Amino acid sequence: MKGQTVFFENKPRIIATGTVAGPKECAGVVGKFVDKALAEDTFGESTYEKAECKMLTYAIRRAIENAGAKEEEVDLLISGDLLNQIISASFAARDFDFPFLGVYSACSTLSESFALAAALINAGYYKKIVAATGSHFSSAERQYRYPLELGNTRPPQAQWTVTGAGGAFIASEGSRLAITSATLGKVVDYGITDVNNMGAAMAPAAADTVLGHLRDTGREADYYDLIITGDLGALGSRILKDLTWEKGVDIQKNHVDCGEIVYNVIEDEFQGGSGAGCSAVVFNSYIFDKLRRGELKRVLLAATGALLSTVSSGQGESIPCISHAVSIEVV
Amino acid sequence: MKGQTVFFENKPRIIATGTVAGPKECAGVVGKFVDKALAEDTFGESTYEKAECKMLTYAIRRAIENAGAKEEEVDLLISGDLLNQIISASFAARDFDFPFLGVYSACSTLSESFALAAALINAGYYKKIVAATGSHFSSAERQYRYPLELGNTRPPQAQWTVTGAGGAFIASEGSRLAITSATLGKVVDYGITDVNNMGAAMAPAAADTVLGHLRDTGREADYYDLIITGDLGALGSRILKDLTWEKGVDIQKNHVDCGEIVYNVIEDEFQGGSGAGCSAVVFNSYIFDKLRRGELKRVLLAATGALLSTVSSGQGESIPCISHAVSIEVV
Numbered sequence: 001m002k003g004q005t006v007f008f009e010n011k012p013r014i015i016a017t018g019t020v021a022g023p024k025e026c027a028g029v030v031g032k033f034v035d036k037a038l039a040e041d042t043f044g045e046s047t048y049e050k051a052e053c054k055m056l057t058y059a060i061r062r063a064i065e066n067a068g069a070k071e072e073e074v075d076l077l078i079s080g081d082l083l084n085q086i087i088s089a090s091f092a093a094r095d096f097d098f099p100f101l102g103v104y105s106a107c108s109t110l111s112e113s114f115a116l117a118a119a120l121i122n123a124g125y126y127k128k129i130v131a132a133t134g135s136h137f138s139s140a141e142r143q144y145r146y147p148l149e150l151g152n153t154r155p156p157q158a159q160w161t162v163t164g165a166g167g168a169f170i171a172s173e174g175s176r177l178a179i180t181s182a183t184l185g186k187v188v189d190y191g192i193t194d195v196n197n198m199g200a201a202m203a204p205a206a207a208d209t210v211l212g213h214l215r216d217t218g219r220e221a222d223y224y225d226l227i228i229t230g231d232l233g234a235l236g237s238r239i240l241k242d243l244t245w246e247k248g249v250d251i252q253k254n255h256v257d258c259g260e261i262v263y264n265v266i267e268d269e270f271q272g273g274s275g276a277g278c279s280a281v282v283f284n285s286y287i288f289d290k291l292r293r294g295e296l297k298r299v300l301l302a303a304t305g306a307l308l309s310t311v312s313s314g315q316g317e318s319i320p321c322i323s324h325a326v327s328i329e330v331v
Numbered sequence: 332m333k334g335q336t337v338f339f340e341n342k343p344r345i346i347a348t349g350t351v352a353g354p355k356e357c358a359g360v361v362g363k364f365v366d367k368a369l370a371e372d373t374f375g376e377s378t379y380e381k382a383e384c385k386m387l388t389y390a391i392r393r394a395i396e397n398a399g400a401k402e403e404e405v406d407l408l409i410s411g412d413l414l415n416q417i418i419s420a421s422f423a424a425r426d427f428d429f430p431f432l433g434v435y436s437a438c439s440t441l442s443e444s445f446a447l448a449a450a451l452i453n454a455g456y457y458k459k460i461v462a463a464t465g466s467h468f469s470s471a472e473r474q475y476r477y478p479l480e481l482g483n484t485r486p487p488q489a490q491w492t493v494t495g496a497g498g499a500f501i502a503s504e505g506s507r508l509a510i511t512s513a514t515l516g517k518v519v520d521y522g523i524t525d526v527n528n529m530g531a532a533m534a535p536a537a538a539d540t541v542l543g544h545l546r547d548t549g550r551e552a553d554y555y556d557l558i559i560t561g562d563l564g565a566l567g568s569r570i571l572k573d574l575t576w577e578k579g580v581d582i583q584k585n586h587v588d589c590g591e592i593v594y595n596v597i598e599d600e601f602q603g604g605s606g607a608g609c610s611a612v613v614f615n616s617y618i619f620d621k622l623r624r625g626e627l628k629r630v631l632l633a634a635t636g637a638l639l640s641t642v643s644s645g646q647g648e649s650i651p652c653i654s655h656a657v658s659i660e661v662v
Contacts, residue, residue, distance in 0.1 A: 001406065001456050001457055001458075004430050006456040006457070047646055049642055049643070049646065050646070075332065076515065080433075080435065082416075083640065083642065084415040084416070084640040084641070084642060085413075085415070085435070085437065085638065085639065085640035085643075086435050086638075087638070087639070087640045087642065087643045090518060090638035090651055090653075091638075091643065091648070091651060093517075093518040093651070093653075094518040094520050094651040096517075096518075097517060098517065099335050099515035099516055099517050100515070100516070100517060100518050100653060101434070101436075101443065101447075101515060102411075102434060102435040102436045102443070102638070102653075103432070103433060103434050103435065104411065104416070104417050104433040104434065104435045105432075105433045106416065112432065112433070116432075116447075119450075119451060119454065119456060120450060122454070123450065123453070123454035123456075124332075125332050125337040125450060125454075126332055126337075127332075143642075184407065184430035184431070184432060185430055185431070186424075186427075186428060186429065186430050186431065187421060187424040187425040187427075187431050189425050307416065307417075307418065307421035307422075307433070308416065308418070309414065309415040309416040309418045310415070311380055311414065311415060311418065311474075312380070312416075312418045312422065315378055315380060315381070317422070320421055320422060320424070320425040322421075322424075322431060322433075
């Protein structure tokens with residue numbers, strides 16, 4: 001460990017991924033890369049929550065399958081999601097006969113899961129772990145905001161929760177794609193109280209973790225082909241670039257936010273995508289494909305999470321945020 | 332790793348604990364052992380949620396203080412709680428300047444946190460970690476069940492969520508009390524749908540993990556002075572003893588459930604205590620004291636969690652449960 005960063009000498013590998021996304025998402029950049037493009041966002045289920053859980057189950061199973069592995073070989077599932085009591089992850093885990101580690105850091109859950117999977121494999125405790133997460137626009141809207149039926153207008157700083165799930169099969173060996181270090185984030189709160197402005201709330205947490213990672217590793221920002229955040233959106237991404245610039249670190253050229261690039265339809269998504277499924281789908285499909293092809297060789301995945309609830313906001317609290325980062329390199 | 336169990340060769344140590352509990356809890360067995368006995372369950376705050384968060388913050392700070400350490404020395408906080416989006420843990424983490432790993436497995440969160448802390452320290456990633464959790468009767472009631480003001484009657488199989496928080500300062504060295512192994516649980520669902528009967532829902536998960544632990548370690552049940560569950564309550568504890576008995580394992584003599592022993596007032600708590608704070612308070616005060624004095628030398632802490640939400644129950648789902656176990660031994 002140095003500062004907030006732990007290093008994985010044994011270089012745990014990402015073997016394969018599994019992804020599924022909704023119709024609106026598949027109209028965008030990930031459409032060509034996901035394992036399953038849904039024709040309708042209920043995925044044949046009677047509720048959005050069940051659809052969300054089914055997507056996560058699909059992503060887990062597909063990651064195992066794409067790795068050429070069997071379910072009996074998996075040592076552990078690490079997962080979490082945005083629903084109260086992370087029910088998507090817990091109910092997905094019920095379908096499998098391996099242990100389950102529930103985690104939560106809102107939309108940073110993917111990188112938290114990757115960090116833990118890499119740490120546990122690097123230490124030799126486990127050989128094969130699936131790390132996955134997801135989200136659903138409609139279950140998130142009715143839990144965090146308003147019933148869809150109300151037809152509320154959305155403010156311009158709002159984002160659109162991604163309907164999709166993605167996961168990775170991480171193992172001690174079997175590919176050239178390694179998780180080489182992880183920087184676990186601190187909780188950062190700049191006092192933002194607007195629950196529609198997640199990008200502004202989360203950007204300082206991303207800046208704190210990215211700067212911490214570069215400090216701990218002694219790397220310049222251009223060490224990475226891409227510094228990827230999860231769902232800051234267009235506004236949050238600009239704030240992150242400003243905040244790091246103020247600290248003398250220029251990530252203008254190599255920063256990309258999954259939320260900013262996930263949609264290319266212009267409707268109500270304004271600042272772009274959000275949700276735990278945002279980085280889960282974009283990283284595990286589009287970005288993973290580029291890594292596998294060698295078009296990208298070094299990326300820092302720093303997903304961000306807004307650690308609020310409807311109760312905390314209702315009681316006047318501001319929005320504490322966090323960002324966990326993992327560096328993923330072709331070795 | 333063997334089966335579901337990982338072993339910690341470097342024997343991470345529990346250095347100290349910090350605990351706080353409400354008035355009803357302190358009338359029972361933990362009253363003499365907690366660091367702070369609250370005179371009123373709001374802890375001077377305007378809402379129950381803020382009181383819950385303040386208790387957790389207190390337990391974290393007190394564990395550090397009781398370890399004779401400074402906050403600057405802490406490498407990581409591992410925490411989670413029962414509130415939606417684990418806001419108690421996240422908001423508590425905001426008060427500290429060290430990284431935060433959010434976890435969730437309902438009332439099994441304490442043993443999940445202990446397992447992860449031990450794994451990360453044993454591997455040499457970190458030297459000093461605080462693992463803590465808590466719950467509050469009134470915030471849990473209004474989130475999971477009904478507003479207190481309704482005055483609903485409670486069925487006889489119900490339990491009473493513990494108001495309290497507890498945590499431990501876990502380090503690579505500094506005491507004779509070691510976490511020697513951890514058995515991460517699988518999700519087990521026996522089809523119970525009665526949200527007032529958590530003990531019956533969770534007992535099969537506890538049985539699965541305890542039996543798995545004994546199988547993986549090749550130990551007999553009487554290896555342990557105590558096999559401690561978190562909040563099965565009186566009924567759930569009996570079911571656990573039956574389920575293990577059916578598998579040829581007798582834990583009649585050395586099984587104790589924190590929920591069963593936490594209250595000695597007879598009012599509405601029926602089967603006993605529940606909640607993430609139940610094992611957090613009982614283990615980190617009463618049990619920890621006995622371990623420190625050498626009155627207990629080997630305990631298996633297998634807290635259990637019911638992974639439901641109001642939404643999953645409302646949509647007709649049964650209650651998936653999990654139990655994570657850690658063995659704690661005087662070495």
